[in-house]
Amino acid sequence: MLTQQSVYEVSKKDRRFVGAHLLVAIGALSVGSLFGPLQAFEWSGLDLYGLLEPLGLGDYYKGLTIHGVLNALVWTTFFITGFLTLVMIVGLKRPLRYPTLNRVGFYTMVVGLVMAAIPILAGAASVLYTFYPPLAASWAFYLGLTLVVVGSWIEGYGFYLTMAEWRRENPGTRSPFIVLAALITMVMWQFAALGIAVEILTMLLPAALGIIDGTDPELGRTLFWFTGHPLVYFWLLPAYISWYGMLPKQAGGKLFSDTLARLAFWLFLLLSIPVGFHHQFADPGVPVGWKYIHSILTYGVAFPSLLTLFTVVASLEYAARKRGGRGLLGWIRALPWGNPVVSAQLLAGILFMFGGIGGITNASYSVNLVIHNTAWVPGHFHLTVASATTLSFFGISYWLIPYLTGKPLWKPKWASVVNWSWFVGMMIFSNAMHVLGLLGAPRRTELGKAPYVPDEWSGHLFRMSLGGAILLVGVTLFVVIAARTAFQKRRFAAGEGVEFPIAVSMRDPQLTPLWLDRFRPWLIATAVLVVVAYGPQLLDQFSNASFNSPPISP
Amino acid sequence: MSDSHVDPAPEEEFVPRGTIAVVALFVATLVLLWLSIYLILIARGVTI
Secondary structure: OOOOOOOOOHHHHHHHHHHHHHHHHHHHHHHHHHHHHHHHHHHOOOOOOHHHHHHOOOHHHHHHHHHHHHHHHHHHHHHHHHHHHHHHHHHHHOOOOOHHHHHHHHHHHHHHHHHHHHHOOOOOOOOOOOOOOOEOOOOHHHHHHHHHHHHHHHHHHHHHEEEEEHHHHOOOOOOOOHHHHHHHHHHHHHHHHHHHHHHHHHHHHHHHHHOOOOOOOHHHHHHHHHHHHHHHHHHHHHHHHHHHHHHHHHHOOOEOOHOOOOOHHHHHHHOOOOOHHHHHHOOOOOOOHHHHHHHHHHHHHHHHHHHHHHHHHHHHHHHHOOOOOOOOOHHHHHOOOOOOHHHHHHHHHHHEEEEEEEEHHHHOOEEEEEEHOOOOOHHHHHHHHHHHHHHHHHHHHHHHHHHHOOOOOOOOHHHHHHHHHHHHHHHHHHHHHHHHHHHEOOOOOHHHHOOOOOHHHHHHHHHHHHHHHHHHHHHHHHHHHHHHHHHEEEEEEEOOOOOOOOOOEOHHHHOOHHHOOOHHHHHHHHHHHHHHHHHHHHHHHHHOOOEEEOOOOO | OOOHHHHOOOOOOOOOHHHHHHHHHHHHHHHHHHHHHHHHHHHHHOOO
């Protein structure tokens, strides 16, 4: 059994730096979330976009782009880089090796965000967050997104250099789990983002600047999904860091297995990238054999997901039994549900179980052909990025903002209301979306104006709209709580405060096998698997690329 | 919960039986939902 880890005092400057990430993240969430329910209402026949017309925001597809870009890309990326920065500092108990480098990364992301936001708001980039060619946006949109990605890479380089310095200072010591997990997350992201970088720099940006006449949509989609699926894990893994490395302590227990936790993260690095063709089952340009290979690898990713389910739940069971929980399942009631930090993550986990089921189901070829490009898909990813990730980030925020500001959480009971409203709203919303998908309702489309909507859909469209309304209440309350916490005058009294939660493992991490603490073999294996799973197809698609699809500006 | 409820058993003896039940429930739900979707699709008949 390990002793309680000593507290590391994070400097005010570093707290402000992490807080700046959160400020941008929550700002993006607050704006982006307004447009999600508008889409749901529009689908059920209540078109409120007209109210935004005086602001120039009355267009459905512009609103959908704002929702996708701000919520799926900006809220997540800024929150993640800020959270991981703090994980590195506290986990290693030392400041960043080159803090200026990380600041350069952050400001690069901010510049990119502004650069991308201007054409979106001007209606010159209503290409949704997948920006599939031949849909075309302003060059500033592509360059802005590139800068956001590059900025996050730069922050990652700052992490690596900090880790290298720590290794020099602590030879022979196993890296702390949360730090290893943060680094794996960043490595996976840098590996994965190569696809989108190549797509933008070799095709989309040159086409937007008029250097080339058109694009190759098939190649564009392949490069996008090289990044697109592991992007989901870039969103999820920081939540997993909290579930594995913090939630057990917050629930009153310990991490069940440091070894299993590390193994799961390495497997996510290994398996999350070479799976992109399962997003392209309906693409005629990808041979069926490669779709089959990626399909098998997709089911491979289910393995570390199941490891995560087992290890996190075992950690929670241990905590619950320490709190007096009894019975085969009765211990669940003994978890500290009244603590909003904990309940947010528990509810996120429950929602994610359904997200996992939907993901595994729609990865099967026959089901995928039915639900491809239907409402099922956003129904599914609202259970991942908008539940497992976003609701976990809500829970993290409830201790992180007080930790950074030295101010207590404003109205903790209201935070519990946020958690439950998000849970209930998402259950209603996502279930309706899945059913609509099975019935053939297309995703993305402005259904309120479509002439082909059958009566059979109307009840589910209403449920979707109801769920969206509840979610809007939840996120609005979250933003209010976050803002009131950060900007209130009240501060913690002397002796009070929030500690950075690090769960100790039941077994000494020093006993974890060395091969689970070394990057080299895993990086090599990941590179080899990606080359094997993608290389021949990328070679074929590049060598046969035809940049002759003229741009379409919506 | 009061401290008197704290489990005095050493951690080494902790066997996560409840966790195994949760995982089994998850797998059963997965199988049932997956199967139900196939049944829905089969009930619609052959599409060519």
